[in-house]
Amino acid sequence: MQFEIVSQNPASTGMIGSIFSRILRFGDTVLLTGELGAGKTTFIAGCAQRLKIGSQISSPSFTILNLYTIKGRRKFVHADLYRLDSIDEILNIGIQDYIYDKNAIVFIEWGDRILDYFKMPYIEIGFEYLLSDEQARKLVFRSSSRYWDNKIEIFKTNLKKCKSLE
Numbered sequence: 706m707q708f709e710i711v712s713q714n715p716a717s718t719g720m721i722g723s724i725f726s727r728i729l730r731f732g733d734t735v736l737l738t739g740e741l742g743a744g745k746t747t748f749i750a751g752c753a754q755r756l757k758i759g760s761q762i763s764s765p766s767f768t769i770l771n772l773y774t775i776k777g778r779r780k781f782v783h784a785d786l787y788r789l790d791s792i793d794e795i796l797n798i799g800i801q802d803y804i805y806d807k808n809a810i811v812f813i814e815w816g817d818r819i820l821d822y823f824k825m826p827y828i829e830i831g832f833e834y835l836l837s838d839e840q841a842r843k844l845v846f847r848s849s850s851r852y853w854d855n856k857i858e859i860f861k862t863n864l865k866k867c868k869s870l871e
């Protein structure tokens with residue numbers, strides 16, 4: 706299934722991320738796609754805030770993978786594949802260990818680079834610039850499974866309850 710929403714500014718994108726994070730469970734992986742500056746990291750920071758990740762989320766472009774721990778053994782993983790070209794390079798960072806870890810929530814920017822090798826239900830969120838407004842972005846949620854379809858339905862209901870996004 707596919708679901709789209711327009712974000713009017715960075716704060717809205719963070720807020721949408723925060724609402725989205727309510728459907729996340731440990732073991733989930735979220736793939737984010739879209740050009741540089743489209744809002745992927747802003748969205749992840751919104752998710753992190755609600756999941757009570759203590760530190761400020763930064764773009765991991767140079768380090769490729771940032772790992773935050775929640776209450777000891779739970780993990781919040783933020784990867785950015787921008788600088789990696791081949792699937793071998795991507796698998797070298799050990800991302801699959803986290804994808805299959807039931808105690809990890811994993812976010813992967815430039816996730817389209819790993820999509821062909823993905824054997825799990827996934828959610829892909831595409832971030833697109835809109836020509837009409839410099840501050841506006843279209844967020845397109847694409848689900849590959851019943852598992853994510855159901856979660857997206859809950860997300861849509863939660864979004865409707867949020868007045869500040871109207």
Ligand SMILES: Nc1ncnc2c1ncn2[C@@H]1O[C@H](COP(=O)(O)OP(=O)(O)O)[C@@H](O)[C@H]1O
Nearest residue numbers: 713714715718741742743744745746747840842
């Ligand atoms: N609606 C919006 N949502 C997210 N970011 C926006 C929006 N409008 C403008 N921006 C700006 O675009 C940039 C997005 O940066 P970032 O989230 O790091 O993108 P990415 O991770 O996709 O490269 C920030 O400078 C932010 O202030």
Ligand SMILES: [Mg+2]
Nearest residue numbers: 745746764814
């Ligand atoms: Mg980024």
